[in-house]
Amino acid sequence: MATVGARPRYRGGSYKARSVKSRALLYGLVAVVALWLIGPFIWLLITSVSYQRNLLARPLPFVPPEVTLENYRMILGLVRFHAEGQAAKILPSMLNTLIVASVVTIVNLVVGTTAGYAYARFRFPLKTFSLFALLFTRMLPTIVLIPAFFVMFRALGLQNTLAGLVVAYCSFTLPFTVWIMKAYFETVPADLDKSALVDGCNRLQAYWRVVLPVSGPGLVAGGAFTFMLCWNEFVVAQVLNTKPGTTTLPPVIAAMNGQVNVDYSVIAASGFLGALPAVLLVLIFQKYMVQGLTAGSVKG
Amino acid sequence: MAVPRFGLRAVRLSEASFARLLVAPAILAIVAVVAIPLAYSLWLSFTDVNLLRGGGAAIEMFGMRLPLYRWVGLKNYLQVFSDPLYWDSLWRTLYFVGAFVIEATLVGLGVALVLNERFPGRPLMRSLLLVPWSLSRIVVGLLWIGILDFEFGAFNGYMQRLGLLTGSVAFFKDGFSALNVLVSVYMWNQAPFATLLFLAGMQSISEDLYAAAEVDGAGYWQRFRYVTLSALRPILFLVLVLCTVNGFLMLDLIYILTMGGPANETTTISWLGFQTSFAFFKFGPGTAILYTLTGLCLLLTFIYHRLILARFEPEA
Numbered sequence: 001m002a003t004v005g006a007r008p009r010y011r012g013g014s015y016k017a018r019s020v021k022s023r024a025l026l027y028g029l030v031a032v033v034a035l036w037l038i039g040p041f042i043w044l045l046i047t048s049v050s051y052q053r054n055l056l057a058r059p060l061p062f063v064p065p066e067v068t069l070e071n072y073r074m075i076l077g078l079v080r081f082h083a084e085g086q087a088a089k090i091l092p093s094m095l096n097t098l099i100v101a102s103v104v105t106i107v108n109l110v111v112g113t114t115a116g117y118a119y120a121r122f123r124f125p126l127k128t129f130s131l132f133a134l135l136f137t138r139m140l141p142t143i144v145l146i147p148a149f150f151v152m153f154r155a156l157g158l159q160n161t162l163a164g165l166v167v168a169y170c171s172f173t174l175p176f177t178v179w180i181m182k183a184y185f186e187t188v189p190a191d192l193d194k195s196a197l198v199d200g201c202n203r204l205q206a207y208w209r210v211v212l213p214v215s216g217p218g219l220v221a222g223g224a225f226t227f228m229l230c231w232n233e234f235v236v237a238q239v240l241n242t243k244p245g246t247t248t249l250p251p252v253i254a255a256m257n258g259q260v261n262v263d264y265s266v267i268a269a270s271g272f273l274g275a276l277p278a279v280l281l282v283l284i285f286q287k288y289m290v291q292g293l294t295a296g297s298v299k300g
Numbered sequence: 301m302a303v304p305r306f307g308l309r310a311v312r313l314s315e316a317s318f319a320r321l322l323v324a325p326a327i328l329a330i331v332a333v334v335a336i337p338l339a340y341s342l343w344l345s346f347t348d349v350n351l352l353r354g355g356g357a358a359i360e361m362f363g364m365r366l367p368l369y370r371w372v373g374l375k376n377y378l379q380v381f382s383d384p385l386y387w388d389s390l391w392r393t394l395y396f397v398g399a400f401v402i403e404a405t406l407v408g409l410g411v412a413l414v415l416n417e418r419f420p421g422r423p424l425m426r427s428l429l430l431v432p433w434s435l436s437r438i439v440v441g442l443l444w445i446g447i448l449d450f451e452f453g454a455f456n457g458y459m460q461r462l463g464l465l466t467g468s469v470a471f472f473k474d475g476f477s478a479l480n481v482l483v484s485v486y487m488w489n490q491a492p493f494a495t496l497l498f499l500a501g502m503q504s505i506s507e508d509l510y511a512a513a514e515v516d517g518a519g520y521w522q523r524f525r526y527v528t529l530s531a532l533r534p535i536l537f538l539v540l541v542l543c544t545v546n547g548f549l550m551l552d553l554i555y556i557l558t559m560g561g562p563a564n565e566t567t568t569i570s571w572l573g574f575q576t577s578f579a580f581f582k583f584g585p586g587t588a589i590l591y592t593l594t595g596l597c598l599l600l601t602f603i604y605h606r607l608i609l610a611r612f613e614p615e616a
Contacts, residue, residue, distance in 0.1 A: 030415075030421075030425065033425065036411075038428050040444065043446055044443040047446050058460065059460065060454070060458055107329075111325045114326070118322035119323070122318070122319035130323070130327060133330075134330070136598060137330060139597045140334065140597060141549045141594060143549070143593075144593065145334065145337040145338060146577070147577050147586060151344070151351070151583075155366050155367070174330055175334075203318045232438075234438050250436050253436075253439065254438050254556055271438070271443065274436065274438075275436060282431075286427050290496055293493075294497055
């Protein structure tokens with residue numbers, strides 16, 4: 001792209017210095033967007049460190065009059081309260097979620113990346129057909145598979161196991177990962193592989209020793225996205241792992257919300273705690289995720 | 301280029317067989333965890349599933365016994381199609397999807413236009429964009445309860461405080477209002493992804509086009525219409541399709557916010573299928589309902605494939 005001299009990259013709007021009025025309008029809009037994006041999540045944080053009585057107070061104070069960690073103490077089992085049985089499930093279910101999400105991510109990166117590479121580089125029989133099938137599985141409602149998983153897992157003894165969840169989660173993550181990695185490898189110059197082949201590598205070495213080491217950003221994008229999907233998944237875990245102690249965090253938080261007489265502030269604390277790992281993960285790797293996901297989507 | 305030695309011998313493989321070798325694990329895994337369950341679900345939708353009954357025909361292999369149940373032909377489908385609740389849910393789903401697609405696309409595009417401008421703190425704003433999208437829908441539902449609740453919700457509290465409202469708004473009491481709340485909450489969760497796609501598209505528009513338009517005397521809206529929007533057309537289409545599919549599949553927000561109520565007035569096809577299957581354990585009619593949903597998705601994928609892939613990746 002021809003970028004002339006020191007002229008800054010144009011991002012829309014006017015080249016001329018903005019008038020005061022349009023500047024004010026822009027900042028106003030930015031403030032509205034910021035409030036819309038982050039306000040609700042901030043409010044979740046505020047409610048989670050408030051007492052319920054202050055949330056019920058009318059008129060509602062603009063600044064929370066009291067800040068407390070009592071709600072977090074409750075859900076972490078440090079304080080006894082009437083719903084402590086439900087609260088005691090939070091940490092173990094978080095560990096379950098971590099295990100399932102990590103294993104699914106590793107499987108996806110190993111299996112999905114090699115396939116994505118092949119789709120990006122080579123022509124082979126049934127390529128078009130299998131790509132279409134992949135696209136279809138990406139669009140497939142996971143929920144239609146769950147009755148089948150339910151009966152099959154009973155037959156296989158995978159019901160109420162983390163292994164069962166890993167299998168079920170691969171059904172909606174793997175097509176995504178292949179697609180994202182295919183799009184990523186298309187941005188890696190094919191000359192890299194070619195020169196490796198000329199230098200005496202075989203094809204596997206060219207992939208493993210030359211292409212993969214420079215594909216960190218793509219792997220991070222695919223991996224973080226898979227982990228996020230698994231961390232947040234609700235329906236599959238809710239239906240397949242009903243035995244206490246075998247499920248993941250989202251069903252436990254939902255059950256917390258379903259309990260009678262649990263203050264919203266306590267539920268908010270469990271929600272905030274549960275959301276934090278995925279939000280931090282996405283914010284840390286945001287640069288790669290945005291690149292990986294937009295490339296993967298724009299290409300189809 | 302010096303290449304480190306690798307344990308494998310330099311096996312000579314043709315390009316196609318090497319590619320097949322690389323693709324095989326993923327394809328096998330997808331067959332195992334998607335294709336087989338999909339086929340089995342289809343089978344279940346034509347049978348009289350009774351989860352308590354173990355006997356009868358079954359596929360036995362690898363030491364497992366997969367029951368086949370009794371074939372009943374189209375009975376489940378006919379039962380589903382004769383239920384007025386199914387049709388009510390279908391029309392409601394179409395309303396939900398339509399409203400969601402419009403809201404998510406317009407808001408996504410509007411936010412992208414704002415974030416595409418130059419202002420201090422723009423990278424930070426782009427990071428914030430990922431927050432609503434990275435939350436579990438269970439948490440999304442929870443935090444909107446904190447805002448919209450009749451008793452302790454921040455919306456009612458602050459609107460009264462500012463004197464803009466005298467009573468409290470009960471967002472979930474009326475079915476139509478609850479449905480629209482679901483649309484907007486889901487939009488809050490999904491529109492940021494549309495914004496990401498739009499922003500990516502806007503950045504690939506050549507600045508010369510804007511400069512030329514400006515020389516020709518085009519104002520902001522004309523530049524938006526003739527330069528930005530026409531260049532974004534493929535992405536706009538992509539966003540429309542992704543939103544449509546996501547709209548049809550939405551389920552977890554209904555679970556946390558309305559449970560399909562009041563009086564089934566927020567029951568969509570996916571919720572009806574979910575309830576029939578897993579609240580009443582009627583897997584036959586349940587899978588039949590879910591299969592009609594799958595049919596819609598296949599149709600959309602086909603359209604998507606024809607219009608997007610065929611146009612932009614002719615040889616893929």
